[in-house]
Amino acid sequence: MTTSYEVAVRAEATLGEGPTWDPATGRLLWIDILGSRLHTYDPATGARTVRATHQHVGAAKPRAGGGLVLNLRDGVGLLDPDGGFRWLRHEPVPGRRANDAAVAPDGSLWAGTMRYDEAPGGGTLSRLAGDGSAELVLDDVAVSNGTGWSPDGTLMYYIDSPTRRIDIFDCSADGRVSGRRPFVSVEDGAGFPDGLTVDADGCVWVALWDGGAVRRYTPDGELDRVITLPTPRVTACAFGGAGLSDLYVTTARVGLTAPHPVAGSLLVVPNAGKGLPQPAFTG
Template identity: 90%
Template sequence: MTKITTAYEVAVRAEATLGEGPTWDPAAGRLLWLDILGSRLHTYDPATGRRTVRVTDQHVGAAKPRAGGGLVLNLRDGVGLLDADGGFRWLHHEPVPGRRANDAAVAPDGSLWAGTMRYDEAPGGGTLSRFTGDGTVEAVLDDVAVSNGTGWSPDGTLMYYIDSPTRRVDVFDRAPDGRVSGRRPLVEIEDGAGFPDGLTVDADGCVWVALWDGAAVRRYTPDGELDRVIALPTPRVTACAFGGTDLTDLYITTACVGLTAPHPVAGSLLVIPGAGKGMPQPPFKG
């Protein structure tokens, strides 16, 4: 039986144009999240309530902790490294007119899997690429529309991936060298329920999926069965991730872009305390 819940809290009240990419930074004890179109990198410390905002020079799709400190950023014109002292340098610079960065995730081996999309969301205009710390780039998919959520099973043998317009969560087999194959659907989102956007995988191997224009986060079992729905009072739910020192709180980003009616929490960072049990996320080895 599918469990439906409506309880949530507002962690950070904001009006992010396109809130995205919640990521727990265990070394700093804080949550990272973004406003892609607002070119803003946010941090939030749930223990103290302290917040910071850094304006980036261009649209930023993802920010992940690095093993040596600082962050790796998926930016409009490529992937860059932000040092702990604020210094910046490009790891891979590849500007493409009309294209921007979107979601990204760090694999069990410490590589960054970074997605892109065209601003007009044209089919085949986006990519998914694998970056290593020395700047080596490997194209994984070169014909996606809106590259979004990416995650791995607890044992590292499966990778989950979303190209939003397909309305699917796909699953790949992951080889010991990190490469993936055997793409197939795990979940298909029905018409009227929105589009799958960001995802996270919990310690039980369940896949939590944020639904753009679906006003919800859903949890699916490793077999693709829907077993939980978190209903939310704003339609444009973009991504989710576990955070807090024990990784039991589910943080959810939302967007207010394109909404024609007011929604009080649109663009805010939400949280479901004690929603489940997340997995520690590896830092980028670079």
């Protein structure tokens, strides 16, 4: 187990986000939200691709039948294996864009939104089924961010960044959530919680925007590890690689007057822990 980072992909992403391991292709997916770019990285070969999306993109996740589901500014779209695009749910709202998203154990997509001005209550969290039907879960969010589930699927973790909290919900057998309560609060001066991932031990890893670090909290909410990084705007983290032991971390350059050379790059902490296999979207 190590806590030192390496640069997996040197880049200058404006707002790097959403690292996701795709086991079907053996590639790490990540996006540049404001750059409208979808990146892939194959750690076995070093091969990279970059594809433009036609608008700001908050997340890209694998689909069960191949291709990707994209959380986009104006709704949720499907990228087919042949490269074709179609909307699954198109619902543009002026001044609002997509942000982070995650796939639940049942294969549904939990898609977050936020206003560009980050106004309180301007964002949402919705649960989308494979047929595009949607259930509004939260309608009073400021910056909808990290979402993840415990190894047994009975708990869901969620971040609305300005609250400085990771919240926890009970998750029922039909995938619905209830009983929202604080799990961890990030102290003033340590940054804002952004993206998260849950490991095989049920520990929650969270990236700290303006905190220059990734933290791991035990299932009891105790801080037990901190990985310090040289650039302040750390956005999200996910386990990847053949054994799901490497922690990939995205970073951003937006708003920095003198960015560190790795700001906007995809970083990796080798042998950081043990991740959980992530389900694919059913759509």
